Amino acid sequence: MMLSGVSVKIKQPARECNDEECPYHGHLKVRGKIRIGRVVSLKAKRMAVVEVESFYYVKKYMRYERRRSKLHARVPACVDVSEGDRVAVGETRPLAKSVAHVVLGRVM
Numbered sequence: 001m002m003l004s005g006v007s008v009k010i011k012q013p014a015r016e017c018n019d020e021e022c023p024y025h026g027h028l029k030v031r032g033k034i035r036i037g038r039v040v041s042l043k044a045k046r047m048a049v050v051e052v053e054s055f056y057y058v059k060k061y062m063r064y065e066r067r068r069s070k071l072h073a074r075v076p077a078c079v080d081v082s083e084g085d086r087v088a089v090g091e092t093r094p095l096a097k098s099v100a101h102v103v104l105g106r107v108m
């Protein structure tokens with residue numbers, strides 16, 4: 001099942017899963033922002049640390065500076081990612097104290 005309203009090209013999950021908190025096969029709703037980042041850690045169970053980049057305009061120098069931040073995203077059972085992958089994450093309801101995103105898949 002394709003997610004509607006997602007404009008980035010994402011590698012679709014190859015298999016079905018019965019993960020309740022999966023945006024493709026479960027009941028997890030993706031709403032808000034879709035961001036692209038890089039997986040920096042996969043140490044936690046079904047959770048990825050994703051580094052995302054943003055640009056902040058510095059008025060004094062009339063230039064943009066690069067800002068980075070890390071966010072925690074749930075990895076559904078049908079999504080395969082490894083460290084270093086460029087992935088798309090979608091915003092969801094809070095799933096844990098620090099998790100309010102879900103990994104949608106690798107960016108093609």
Ligand SMILES: [Zn+2]
Nearest residue numbers: 017022025078
């Ligand atoms: Zn799934």
